[in-house]
Amino acid sequence: MTKTNWKNVWALFLIFSKIGAFTFGGGLAMIPLIQREVVEKHHWITDDDILEIVAISESTPGPIAINSATFIGYRVAGFWGSFAATTGAVLPSFIIISLISLVLSAFEQNVYVQYAFRGIRAGVIAMVFKALWTMAKKCPKHWWSYGIAALAFVLSAFVDVHILIIIASCAVLGLVASLVQERRAKK
Amino acid sequence: MIYLELFLTFFQIGLFTFGGGYAMLPLIQEEVAAKGWLTMDQIVNFVAVSESTPGPFAINMSTYVGIEVGGVFGAVCATLGVVLPSFIVILIVARIYEAFRKNRIVAGCMQGLKPAVVGLIGASVISMGQTVFFSAGLSFAAINWFWFIVSAIILAGMLVLVFKKVHPILIVVISAALGIAAGLLEPLLTATT
Numbered sequence: 001m002t003k004t005n006w007k008n009v010w011a012l013f014l015i016f017s018k019i020g021a022f023t024f025g026g027g028l029a030m031i032p033l034i035q036r037e038v039v040e041k042h043h044w045i046t047d048d049d050i051l052e053i054v055a056i057s058e059s060t061p062g063p064i065a066i067n068s069a070t071f072i073g074y075r076v077a078g079f080w081g082s083f084a085a086t087t088g089a090v091l092p093s094f095i096i097i098s099l100i101s102l103v104l105s106a107f108e109q110n111v112y113v114q115y116a117f118r119g120i121r122a123g124v125i126a127m128v129f130k131a132l133w134t135m136a137k138k139c140p141k142h143w144w145s146y147g148i149a150a151l152a153f154v155l156s157a158f159v160d161v162h163i164l165i166i167i168a169s170c171a172v173l174g175l176v177a178s179l180v181q182e183r184r185a186k187k
Numbered sequence: 188m189i190y191l192e193l194f195l196t197f198f199q200i201g202l203f204t205f206g207g208g209y210a211m212l213p214l215i216q217e218e219v220a221a222k223g224w225l226t227m228d229q230i231v232n233f234v235a236v237s238e239s240t241p242g243p244f245a246i247n248m249s250t251y252v253g254i255e256v257g258g259v260f261g262a263v264c265a266t267l268g269v270v271l272p273s274f275i276v277i278l279i280v281a282r283i284y285e286a287f288r289k290n291r292i293v294a295g296c297m298q299g300l301k302p303a304v305v306g307l308i309g310a311s312v313i314s315m316g317q318t319v320f321f322s323a324g325l326s327f328a329a330i331n332w333f334w335f336i337v338s339a340i341i342l343a344g345m346l347v348l349v350f351k352k353v354h355p356i357l358i359v360v361i362s363a364a365l366g367i368a369a370g371l372l373e374p375l376l377t378a379t380t
Contacts, residue, residue, distance in 0.1 A: 020241065020246075021242070024238070056277075059293060060273070060280055061203060061204055062201050062245070062272055062274075063204070063211075063245035063273060065243035065245075066243065066273040067273050067277050070281075071277050071281055082277070082278060089242075090266060090270060092241060093241065093243065094246065094266055096240050096242065097236075098259060100236060100240065101255060115366045117235075119362040119364070120235040121231045121235070121318070122338040122339075122362060123342070123362030124231050124315070125231075125315050125319060125345075127234070127235075127238060127358060128209055128234065128315065129312055131208065131209040139301045139305055140302070145301070148299055148306070149302035149303070149305045152304075152307050153305075153306035153309045156307050156310035157309070157314070162217070164203055167303055170299040170300060174299015174300060178291075178294065178295040179291070182291075
């Protein structure tokens with residue numbers, strides 16, 4: 001990629017702002033839309049690339065939506081491609097939430113809105129629990145994997161350990177466990 | 188300097204969120220609630236708002252916190268902060284991605300990060316449950332039993348619907364309707380006891 005194709009940069013911006021404006025739930029909900037636009041319509045990348053992009057987005061920090069926008073943008077049109085795709089993915093949310101925050105603060109004191117939110121807060125726990133369930137199913141199925149989940153849970157819920165320390169030490173534990181397992185498999 | 192603080196806080200959150208979406212929730216609770224930028228109630232409310240509006244949870248959350256704390260420029264700083272770590276890391280990974288994918292150290296760390304995120308979100312569910320069921324503190328004398336029971340019914344009902352793959356917006360709407368109905372019934376029901 002020697003010369004930036006500005007037509008593609010602009011197309012990336014439009015595609016990702018459309019995706020950002022129409023996906024609810026974010027992250028993985030975006031993948032089918034990305035696939036339709038980038039693979040089927042523009043033939044910029046292949047279906048296999050999409051799978052790789054999802055795998056890489058999940059093993060790098062940050063929101064999956066931003067990771068995949070940056071990655072696809074880079075593959076299609078270099079640095080400015082990634083810049084355009086990421087900006088496009090962010091902009092609709094940014095504008096919508098800015099407007100909503102005005103509405104929210106105007107109605108926060110309304111008694112019916114307060115009742116509604118009391119109900120909603122209970123419903124939200126169900127939604128987060130569902131997300132938790134989905135993520136738990138994607139975990140490695142080993143006793144040490146369950147152990148790490150339990151450790152992170154206890155340290156975060158009952159012992160006042162900073163989350164960043166928990167995350168870093170669980171990464172190290174996972175690395176050690178998988179290296180030990182690999183060595184055992186070789187014997 | 189509030190703008191710099193917003194930027195740095197969300198930069199840190201972006202850098203340490205693996206798996207996207209709700210994986211960010213424990214960090215938001217720890218950083219944003221601890222700094223007094225939002226209350227736990229507001230955070231849980233906003234999860235519902237984010238489910239009912241398009242776009243990634245991370246961007247919605249950073250924009251909302253930013254605007255509440257520091258206006259539109261605060262929202263720009265927070266959102267830039269949450270996006271930048273991904274952007275930089277992916278630009279690097281995109282160049283070396285064959286090597287990155289096959290790297291045993293990266294793969295090994297992921298084996299620990301996936302269950303860690305599950306444990307952390309589990310802890311978030313517990314603390315969210317505390318704000319929903321014991322909003323007046325953990326002492327039993329202070330519990331509002333009416334709302335305790337209403338919340339338990341809504342939670343149980345929504346759990347069933349969520350696992351039946353009912354759309355999140357519908358979950359929010361139904362929960363809101365039940366909340367309003369309970370609010371209107373409260374004076375009638377509590378007067379008789």
